[in-house]
Amino acid sequence: MSETIVFLDHETLGPEVTMRRPSFSHGWEVHGKTTADQVLERAREASILIVNKVPLREPVLDQLPNLKFVAVAATGTDNVDLAACRRRGIPVSNVQAYAVHTVPEHTFSLILALRRSLMAYRESVASGAWQRAAQFTLLDHPIRDLHGSTLGIVGEGAIGQAVAALGRAFGMQVLFSAHKGSTGMGPLYTPFEEVLERSDVLTLHCPLTPQTRDLLGAAEFSRMRRRPIVVNTARGGLIVEADLVQALESGQIAGAAVDAVSVEPPPPDHPFMRLAKRPDFILTPHVGWASREARQEVADQVTACIEAFVAGQPRNLVT
The missing domain is CATH 3.40.50.720 (NAD(P)-binding Rossmann-like Domain)
Structure with missing residues (x-):
């Protein structure tokens, strides 16, 4: 069964970062920016969501019956209602140790x-x-x-x-x-x-x-x-x-x-x-994390987390 992957705020990684698409069969939908009132419409069919800072709260999660996995393109996950994801059996991963330099x-x-x-x-x-x-x-x-x-x-x-x-x-x-x-x-x-x-x-x-x-x-x-x-x-x-x-x-x-x-x-x-x-x-405008090398590492880890989840071996789980 093909997965539907939706990235809600790809522009946060910058134009010079290349994001490798997963190796399995999938649909791929990318949005540069997504406001809070656009999340439901854009995420409705997703089985896998990628977010950086877009909020995922319980009222929206309630209306995403296809959602199976959330990949956060950051270490911090305070924009995601982890408790609500846990109650729904939706694993959430983040990226780790990418910003140590x-x-x-x-x-x-x-x-x-x-x-x-x-x-x-x-x-x-x-x-x-x-x-x-x-x-x-x-x-x-x-x-x-x-x-x-x-x-x-x-x-x-x-x-x-x-x-x-x-x-x-x-x-x-x-x-x-x-x-x-x-x-x-x-x-x-x-x-x-x-x-x-x-x-x-x-x-x-x-x-x-x-x-x-x-x-x-x-x-x-x-x-x-x-x-x-x-x-x-x-x-x-x-x-x-x-x-x-x-x-x-x-x-x-x-x-x-x-x-x-x-x-x-x-x-x-x-x-x-x-x-x-x-x-x-x-x-400074939240750029401490944002060297080109670090942003590329974020993109690489997100793809790796998605592939690991689909393979039944999830990594970097926070819930």
Whole structure:
């Protein structure tokens, strides 16, 4: 029996990525973008759905009687109602370990840019401040080494571990945070509150779950004694965004870099947009994952997951 495969948001992989079609008999339907109100119409006949960020919620799943498998073209699966899929016997797979180079590299690009005030110095050069200084150097903005500083990491998976390796290469002391509110995780972990207090750079690499939503808010920012740089290249919902703005504007933190927002793209009145021109704030459009090499790996893994499912040997299952 031929499978009907529908990819709802292929444009998220970019035009230069080639997606190999599965080797078995199948129908193939690709949509560049799909809005929430288009999902049902486009997915109605699908036995296999591919999604990246398109939401699959229970009311829609209720109306997809042919659906047998969901392949998520990402590691995060918070856009899919996993419990509803589980109740219906619909396996869901994701892609894994594809971003172990691209996200850490993007993370350290942001850390270095803030730690060395690169955005501020670029603006100073463009505005003529270097010429007005009339000397070989310009020292208008803070410059700090990473060597000897403390890197706090929330999230101990493959990406968190890769970020730790880069931190150690820079000569940083690395602290892996215990889960917020948890005790007894062992000597490899530092209590969450202590990581907040000791870090010069705090970076988030954990999934968005009910337990991690709003992980950082006003109470947590108030404990950041060393005025760290805060970096989030994971999920927008991990941070109370208005509280981050307040922490930066009040000087509780020295800088912030964000690659994921709770609403993407953020609307013009989003609190982050009023920070967009500050030299101590960097907002990138969810591209930390998106090196060409990583996106090709995503496409390759999606096809492999679909073929494994049809062969009766599913892989990368999350439910």
